[in-house]
Amino acid sequence: MFPIAMNQESALMTRINAQQLAAYEENGYLVVPNLIDDAQLQIWVERLSEIVEGRTPPANGMLMMKDVMVAKGEVNPSSKMEAIAKIQDFENDPVLDSYTTHPAILECVESIVGKDVQTIHTMLINKPPNVDGRHPLHQDLLYFPFRPADKIVASWTALEPVTRENGCLVVLPKTHRGELLKHGNPDWENLNAGYFGAQNVDASQRVHLAMNPGDTVFFHPILIHGSGRNKTQGFRRAISAHYSAVDVEWAWVTEGTFGDRQYRIVSGDRKGEFWSGKRHNENGLDPRDLLRNEDLKSIAAVKKRPT
Numbered sequence: 001m002f003p004i005a006m007n008q009e010s011a012l013m014t015r016i017n018a019q020q021l022a023a024y025e026e027n028g029y030l031v032v033p034n035l036i037d038d039a040q041l042q043i044w045v046e047r048l049s050e051i052v053e054g055r056t057p058p059a060n061g062m063l064m065m066k067d068v069m070v071a072k073g074e075v076n077p078s079s080k081m082e083a084i085a086k087i088q089d090f091e092n093d094p095v096l097d098s099y100t101t102h103p104a105i106l107e108c109v110e111s112i113v114g115k116d117v118q119t120i121h122t123m124l125i126n127k128p129p130n131v132d133g134r135h136p137l138h139q140d141l142l143y144f145p146f147r148p149a150d151k152i153v154a155s156w157t158a159l160e161p162v163t164r165e166n167g168c169l170v171v172l173p174k175t176h177r178g179e180l181l182k183h184g185n186p187d188w189e190n191l192n193a194g195y196f197g198a199q200n201v202d203a204s205q206r207v208h209l210a211m212n213p214g215d216t217v218f219f220h221p222i223l224i225h226g227s228g229r230n231k232t233q234g235f236r237r238a239i240s241a242h243y244s245a246v247d248v249e250w251a252w253v254t255e256g257t258f259g260d261r262q263y264r265i266v267s268g269d270r271k272g273e274f275w276s277g278k279r280h281n282e283n284g285l286d287p288r289d290l291l292r293n294e295d296l297k298s299i300a301a302v303k304k305r306p307t
């Protein structure tokens with residue numbers, strides 16, 4: 001099923017061994033404990049604070065999203081950090097972007113999708129106290145134009161302790177073997193823009209991923225996952241990137257559905273170049289077929305919203 005068939009010997013030489021790789025293939029996710037050290041985590045947390053507090057200007061192309069309850073005036077945050085739900089597309093910030101090229105992360109990513117990879121998305125997810133902040137169960141493949149799905153993987157690293165109480169990730173194991181489902185905005189009063197939910201999901205087998213700082217979960221883009229509400233008075237922050245192998249093909253009919261961006265190659269011979277691979281859209285694959293138009297509008301709205 002997966003592009004790289006690792007033999008036992010070569011797998012033992014990497015951070016992810018053959019057994020862990022088999023677990024990823026079986027369940028659609030793998031938590032690698034203690035992958036990033038505290039000193040490095042603090043550098044990313046400090047950079048996030050600098051940007052959010054206005055001490056460093058946001059890099060070109062970076063999107064800072066306010067939490068919807070703050071934007072609507074339903075919650076009055078007591079600090080700038082309490083207002084922010086997410087920072088997206090941080091590739092032009094050299095400090096944050098060191099996450100995408102961190103050797104430990106890249107090594108695991110390469111074990112899963114193969115050598116020669118590009119980043120296709122980057123995010124810092126903040127779950128401040130006092131807001132809803134839940135992320136409905138969804139599949140990330142909805143947002144990505146590339147296929148095959150097995151050549152895409154997410155990495156998500158806890159920047160602080162992540163627990164059931166502060167809204168850890170929730171996964172539905174083995175759902176990566178299914179199809180990309182129809183998505184839409186769930187009927188929640190306070191849903192952050194672009195947080196689509198997969199429809200008709202049986203969540204009875206869900207697993208909560210409590211993680212320590214530096215623990216990193218790698219997951220498949222069809223795996224159904226989401227996260228709960230932060231019921232504590234602290235933050236729940238994580239840094240995350242999506243990667244794909246460079247030999248994927250562009251499968252969407254349309255470009256720019258979720259914004260235009262270039263995809264930067266971060267490992268292998270073409271490191272530093274931007275992806276310009278094959279287009280293969282004979283099936284007419286269009287993410288808008290999986291979403292209602294009114295739900296798509298919520299993404300356009302957030303892009304215009306001042307922080």
Ligand SMILES: O=C(O)CCC(=O)C(=O)O
Pocket residue numbers: 123125135140168169225226227228238
């Ligand atoms: O960090 C979270 O709370 C959820 C992140 C997530 O599922 C996503 O952005 O796809």
